[in-house]
Amino acid sequence: MPDQRPHGDNAEARAIASALRDAIHSGEYTPGDKLPSERVLATTYHGARNTARAAIQELIQEGLVRPEHGRGYFVRERPRWMRFGRLRYTTPMRAVTRHGPFGAEARAQGKTPRVEVRSAERIPAEAHVAERLGIEPGTDVVRRENWYYADEIPMQVGITYIPWSIAQGTALAKAENLGKRSLYGRLEDLGYTIANIREEVTARPATREEAEGLDLPAGVPMIDLWHTGMTADKHPFEVTNFCMRADYSALDYDMPVEY
Amino acid sequence: MPDQRPHGDNAEARAIASALRDAIHSGEYTPGDKLPSERVLATTYHGARNTARAAIQELIQEGLVRPEHGRGYFVRERPRWMRFGRLRYTTPMRAVTRHGPFGAEARAQGKTPRVEVRSAERIPAEAHVAERLGIEPGTDVVRRENWYYADEIPMQVGITYIPWSIAQGTALAKAENLGKRSLYGRLEDLGYTIANIREEVTARPATREEAEGLDLPAGVPMIDLWHTGMTADKHPFEVTNFCMRADYSALDYDMPVEY
DNA sequence: TTGCGCAACTGGCTCAAGCCAGTCTATGGT
DNA sequence: ACCATAGACTGGCTTGAGCCAGTTGCGCAA
Numbered sequence: 124m125p126d127q128r129p130h131g132d133n134a135e136a137r138a139i140a141s142a143l144r145d146a147i148h149s150g151e152y153t154p155g156d157k158l159p160s161e162r163v164l165a166t167t168y169h170g171a172r173n174t175a176r177a178a179i180q181e182l183i184q185e186g187l188v189r190p191e192h193g194r195g196y197f198v199r200e201r202p203r204w205m206r207f208g209r210l211r212y213t214t215p216m217r218a219v220t221r222h223g224p225f226g227a228e229a230r231a232q233g234k235t236p237r238v239e240v241r242s243a244e245r246i247p248a249e250a251h252v253a254e255r256l257g258i259e260p261g262t263d264v265v266r267r268e269n270w271y272y273a274d275e276i277p278m279q280v281g282i283t284y285i286p287w288s289i290a291q292g293t294a295l296a297k298a299e300n301l302g303k304r305s306l307y308g309r310l311e312d313l314g315y316t317i318a319n320i321r322e323e324v325t326a327r328p329a330t331r332e333e334a335e336g337l338d339l340p341a342g343v344p345m346i347d348l349w350h351t352g353m354t355a356d357k358h359p360f361e362v363t364n365f366c367m368r369a370d371y372s373a374l375d376y377d378m379p380v381e382y
Numbered sequence: 383m384p385d386q387r388p389h390g391d392n393a394e395a396r397a398i399a400s401a402l403r404d405a406i407h408s409g410e411y412t413p414g415d416k417l418p419s420e421r422v423l424a425t426t427y428h429g430a431r432n433t434a435r436a437a438i439q440e441l442i443q444e445g446l447v448r449p450e451h452g453r454g455y456f457v458r459e460r461p462r463w464m465r466f467g468r469l470r471y472t473t474p475m476r477a478v479t480r481h482g483p484f485g486a487e488a489r490a491q492g493k494t495p496r497v498e499v500r501s502a503e504r505i506p507a508e509a510h511v512a513e514r515l516g517i518e519p520g521t522d523v524v525r526r527e528n529w530y531y532a533d534e535i536p537m538q539v540g541i542t543y544i545p546w547s548i549a550q551g552t553a554l555a556k557a558e559n560l561g562k563r564s565l566y567g568r569l570e571d572l573g574y575t576i577a578n579i580r581e582e583v584t585a586r587p588a589t590r591e592e593a594e595g596l597d598l599p600a601g602v603p604m605i606d607l608w609h610t611g612m613t614a615d616k617h618p619f620e621v622t623n624f625c626m627r628a629d630y631s632a633l634d635y636d637m638p639v640e641y
Numbered sequence: 642t643t644g645c646g647c648a649a650c651t652g653g654c655t656c657a658a659g660c661c662a663g664t665c666t667a668t669g670g671t
Numbered sequence: 672a673c674c675a676t677a678g679a680c681t682g683g684c685t686t687g688a689g690c691c692a693g694t695t696g697c698g699c700a701a
Contacts, residue, residue, distance in 0.1 A: 134684065144590065160651060171686045176652085184443060184600075186587045193651050193693030203584065212639045321636040325462065326585030326603050326628035328445040331403065341443075344585050344603035344628070369585035369603070377580040378637035380471045393654065419681060430656045435682085452663030452681050 139168050139178035147187055147198055154200035158188065184342040186370065199340075201370060204232045205278060208375035212307065212317050212352075223305030225271045225279075234273040241268040243298035245287055252284045255321075255351050255362045263287035265296050267306075277337045279367035289313060289360060307352070310361060318355040322376070324348050326369060337368060344369045398427050398437035406446055406457055413459035417447065420455075443601040445629065460629060463491045464537060467634035471566065471576050471611075482564030484530045484538075493532040500527040502557035504546055511543045514580075514610050514621045522546035524555050526565075536596040538626035548572060548619060566611070569620060577614040581635070583607050585628060596627060603628045 146152055159167070164175035179196055182188040189199045211224035229236035246266050253260040267283040283306065290296045294309060301309055307317050325347045329339050346369050352361040405411055418426070423434035438455055441447040448458045470483035488495035505525050512519040526542040542565065549555045553568060560568055566576050584606045588598050605628050611620040 136684075141590070162651085171688095173687080174685060177684085179652095184587060185589060190652065191694090192653070193695085195651055195694095206582075209637055209639060214640075317639055319636065319638050321634070323465075324583055324605075324633040324635070325631070326605050328443060328601050328603060330444060331400070342587050344587060346583075346585050372584070374583040375580070376583070376635055376637065377578065378468055378635065379578050379641055380468060380576055381473075382638055382641060395654075421681085430658095432657085433655060436654085438682095449682065450664090451683070452665085454664095454681055 135168070135170050136174050136177040136181065139164060139170070139175055140181040142168075143178065143182060144185075144187065147182075152198045154198050156198045157194075158196040158198065160195055183340075186342045189340055203371060203373055204234070205229070205273065205367075205371050206373045206375045209320070209377060212320060223301075223307065225281075226305075229273045232273070235275075237272040237275065238300060239270040239272070240298050240300055241270055243267045243296060245296070248284065251349075252362055255349065256284065256286060256359050258286060265290040267295070267298075273371075276371075277368075278371055279365055280333075280337070281363050281365045283361060283363040285310075285361050289315065306361070310352075315352075315354060315360045317352045317361075319353040319357050321351040321353070321359075322348060322374070323350075324374060329368075333366065339368060340370075346372055346374070348374070394427070394429050395433050395436040395440065398423060398429070398434055399440040401427075402437065402441060403444075403446065406441075411457045413457050415457045416453075417455040417457065442599075445601045448599055462630060462632055463493070464488070464532065464626075464630050465632045465634045468579070468636060471579060482560075482566065484540075485564075488532045491532070494534075496531040496534065497559060498529040498531070499557050499559055500529055502526045502555060504555070507543065510608075511621055514608065515543065515545060515618050517545060524549040526554070526557075532630075535630075536627075537630055538624055539592075539596070540622050540624045542620060542622040544569075544620050548574065565620070569611075574611075574613060574619045576611045576620075578612040578616050580610040580612065580618075581607060581633070582609075583633060588627075592625065598627060599629075605631055605633070607633070 143152075143158065152158060158164075158179070161172050161175045161179065164170075164178070165172040168175065179188060179190075183190060183196075186201070187199060189197050191197060205228055207224065207228060211227060223238070225238065226236040244266055245263055247261045248256065248258060248264045250260050252264060253262060256264070258264075264284045264286055267285070269281045269283065270277060271279045271281065285295055287296075289310075293313065294301055295306070310317070326344050327347055329337075329343060329345045333339060333345060334341075346365075346367045348365040348367070350363045350365060351359050352363075353359045402411075402417065411417060417423075417438070420431050420434045420438065423429075423437070424431040427434065438447060438449075442449060442455075445460070446458060448456050450456060464487055466483065466487060470486060482497070484497065485495040503525055504522055506520045507515065507517060507523045509519045511523060512521060515523070517523075523543045523545055526544070528540045528542065529536060530538045530540065544554055546555075548569075552572065553560055554565070569576070585603050586606055588596075588602060588604045592598060592604060593600075605624075605626045607624040607626070609622045609624060610618050611622075612618045
């Protein structure tokens with residue numbers, strides 16, 4: 124039968140989590156180290172295994188710890204090596220790479236990029252998209268779904284919307300890699316040179332689909348970015364919704380306050 | 383004794399979570415609605431209360447559900463009404479508000495802003511800060527810790543670093559509200575007009591301290607923003623590390639690709 | 642020497658029970 | 672008419688049990 128001592132004041136699991144957290148922060152455990160097992164923690168703290176487990180789950184949610192089935196719990200290392208910003212859209216940057224902005228950053232970090240064009244289809248624009256493209260909702264657009272990998276780790280998903288009137292009859296409307304000059308090169312050929320961008324950034328927990336599709340460890344949030352590409356006179360012609368895993372990603376913008 | 387039927391294939395808790403998730407997404411439960419209680423879920427799914435509980439915890443971590451002790455679980459509403467961007471640093475924007483960039487946005491959203499200056503002290507610059515300020519690590523800086531509230535909900539913490547050589551002898555070195563023209567007004571008076579900014583954005587799970595200090599519900603990530611304020615010739619003179627709750631916050635940048 | 646298989650470990654998940662602490666409401670006493 | 676309170680609900684947390692599924696290494700047999 125459950126013993127049920129009148130659990131003093133502060134939750135037991137919380138206490139174990141704090142102890143482990145302090146141990147990690149103090150350097151007693153360094154990234155990659157193995158933590159004591161659930162069963163060991165339980166006995167050393169005179170609690171149930173479930174309680175020790177709850178404590179570790181808390182640390183997992185904080186992104187401090189990573190579980191490995193059959194092996195143990197390990198202190199997470201926090202890489203954060205992909206940085207994206209304004210510069211990725213500049214012409215010289217695009218000139219160097221075969222894979223567009225993503226590939227440029229990946230190579231700069233010594234990683235091997237891969238882009239997977241999952242689909243390209245003609246659909247009516249949803250409100251979110253239409254608003255940003257400055258068109259009527261329901262107007263046809265091309266929806267391109269790209270998955271981005273660095274060293275075969277899925278990093279982000281980008282869903283690009285381009286008005287059908289622009290993409291019609293071009294490679295942009297086909298579900299294939301766009302090759303050397305990438306999306307923005309193709310658009311430039313069509314007379315749409317990206318000169319201004321708007322980037323709306325939020326963060327949120329990963330959805331279940333993302334966690335499965337991107338093979339995300341628990342406790343990794345997503346950066347949710349709506350990018351709008353505009354011409355010199357601020358006419359939008361392309362919108363992309365990037366969802367990137369926050370543990371590997373950072374955004375880096377520099378801009379004039381007024382321009 | 384534990385019954386232990388040979389749990390078929392996919393975890394029970396996962397299944398309950400999926401069912402609830404679908405019900406929420408399909409609109410069967412709308413934001414603010416109360417979900418079935420743990421005990422009810424357990425019986426309707428023929429599981430233990432712990433299992434139902436685990437299912438709901440999953441939804442909480444995804445940000446879909448919010449618990450209220452003694453009342454029940456409720457579908458979360460996602461407000462996201464604070465947006466920050468380049469415009470907050472422009473002179474006309476600053477002119478209208480008593481509270482600087484944050485107050486401007488809060489008022490625009492019909493919320494009552496409050497800024498709390500927690501401390502202002504002279505310390506040697508850490509590497510992170512020194513690098514961004516373009517000074518030697520260890521050089522003295524003023525560290526100002528500000529807490530920002532909208533309708534008394536803690537929204538973000540901003541820790542500003544200004545070289546001591548600039549702040550020395552001014553209101554910037556004192557732990558008090560800077561009044562009508564705020565930080566950037568004061569800096570402008572000293573000859574440091576903000577003309578370029580750099581903003582480095584990441585997201586991460588909230589730390590325990592943040593969760594407690596900001597009174598955060600579980601499953602709310604943080605947006606971690608390093609802001610650098612620069613003069614027209616790109617000389618940095620101020621660095622601020624904003625940590626903002628991601629559920630209420632968004633960033634909105636627009637900029638030229640080359641300038 | 643090789644390699645197979647059996648412990649002995651790890652986390653993953655479930656169960657059933659029970660106490661604590663909030664919230665709400667209906668009821669009964671003042 | 673008021674208010675206090677008891678009971679019935681809610682989530683919060685813990686216990687200790689037990690099976691499943693990965694991982695690892697050791698020892699034994701071929």
